[in-house]
Amino acid sequence: MMNRFLQNFIERVDATPDPRTQEQAPYQLRFTVTQPHTRTVTVDGQNTALYEITRQSKFGVRGDKVTITSLVDGGKEVALLNWHTFPPQMKIQFSQQSYEISIKTSDHRYNSYRGLGELTWKGTGAVAYGSASWELRDKLALVASVSVDDTQKIGIIKVWRTDLNADALEEVVINSIAHIEDYKRTIRTGRASVMGVLLRP
Known part of the structure; x- marks a missing residue:
């Protein structure tokens, strides 16, 4: 049975067919866990990673801080991810451009800083504690799609919008990583919640 935390996270929505998924190749990147707290993101077909993602645990399992750095720009920090309980949300601080995006963890909706309007993550499939997939959509069409495997160690990011400038593209990719x-x-x-219940006297 899926834990209630995951039930709240995953919104099962039938994916709205988009002809672009059949007619064009997306800008595709691969998310790979390389060490327990380190991941990389690489453009499909290339060997040099674009980004490195490092997770720090601040206050146990719930207190995470994630730093995203650019490996093609001398290791400069690109974004910082933080989670907040009241209200429940994830904040993405874009370090170079000095702006912040807040995403409600209840509906995974946010406003783009780069002129893409209101964007929403929609779940398109999930296995409890395993693989999952989502679509990022604006009010009219598909912007990006993301999937992870059963271990969450391999992920695929596909950006379908072809009219994005460099800043807007990076915002979409960083939000996909987030x-x-x-x-x-x-x-x-x-998992920590389940273990707490099992160990409770």
């Missing part, structure tokens, strides 16, 4: 990290954090929290 969504994977949010899912991984939700699984850690759910």
Whole structure:
């Protein structure tokens, strides 16, 4: 049975067919866990990673801070992810451009800083504590899609919008990375909650 934390996280929505998924190739990246607290993101077909993601545990399983750095720009910090309980939300601080995006963890909706309007993550499939997939949509069409495997160690990010400038593209990619990290954090929290119940006298 799926833990209630995961039930709250995953919204099962039938994916709305988008002809672009059949007619064009997306800008595709691979998310890979390389060490327990380190991941990389690489453009599909290339060997050099674009980003490195490092997770720090601050206050146990619920207190995470995730730093995203650019490996093609001398290791400069690109974004910082933090989670807040009241109200429940994830904040993405874009370090170079000095702006912040807040995403409600209840509906995974946020406003783009780069002119893409209101965007929403929609779940398109999930296995309890395992693989999952989502779509990022604006009010009219598909922007990106993301999936992770059963171990959450391999993920695929596909950006379908072809009219994005460099800043807007990076915002979408960083938000996709953040969504994977949010899912991984939700699984850690759910497992810790289950263990707490099992160990309760």
